[in-house]
Amino acid sequence: MPSPTRGLTQPQRLEISGRRLLEAAVQLIGEKGWDATTAAEIGRRAGYSRAMVHARFGSKDAVLDTLFATEYERKLAPAPDPASSGMARALAHVDRIAVLYSEDRDLLRAIFVLTFEAATATSQARPYIQMWLRRAAQTVETGLRAGVADDSVRRDIDIDRTVHDFGAAVLGTAYQWIMAAYPYDMATELEFVRARLIRDYGSIPDRPI
Structure with a gap:
């Protein structure tokens, strides 16, 4: 059987091999974690x-560096839509996770x-995850403050406490999905989380966001 990379240029072969290695790393991380995964296994x-x-x-280690610099940035942290309401921007992180659950589990x-x-x-992932959590919190905070200004978020909320609630809701949902201790549909739970956050912090709870 001919090689699938036969006839390709060196840059093309490098792109293919790099993508396949990153995909393999993602699969192994999901199965056994990063620390237990070896370069040989990848x-x-x-x-x-x-x-x-x-x-x-x-x-x-460079595989993880590349994974964060490419897949994380491209798929998990897209630029917010400046035309959307503040509440929608605060919810963008929840919405992005729901999309990834559907498209790239x-x-x-x-x-x-x-x-x-x-x-x-x-x-090794600790600095990256801390950075990601800080950025997620900043995105939520920016959205909430914009929402207070555009009247999509209640004016009487405690911004810091609300940011913490957003983070806890997402991470708690994710933890229950990862642990799989009992039947758990993350898509349904994320819908519930989203609706609850709008109900608790939106200025008009039943208004579409």
Whole structure:
């Protein structure tokens, strides 16, 4: 059987190998976490030799660096829509997770496995996850403040407490999904979380957001 990369240029082959290695890393993170995953396993899962990660990225750590710089930024942290209401912008993080749950569940699972694994001080992912959580909180806060100004968010809320509630609602939902201790439909639960946040903090609870 001819090689699928035969006839491709070197940059094209590098792009394909890099994408396959990142996809393999995402699958393995979701299955066993980052710390328990080896570079050799990533290479073999992608269909290459065990040394391919080092040949392509230089180290296992560089795979995680690339994963955060590409997949996280591109899929989990899109730019907010400045034309939307403040409440909609505060909810954008919840909405993005719901989209990923539908479209790229492997990546979403890997993201949350890394998030909970990063609770250990020695986790390589810890600085990235802390940065992601800070940015998510800032996005929610900015949206809420804009919502107070445009009347999509109640004026009497405690902004800090509300930001914490948004974060706790999302991470609590994700934790129950990852643990799979009992039947749990994350899509349904995210809809409930979204509706509850609008009901608790929206200026007009039954207005579409």
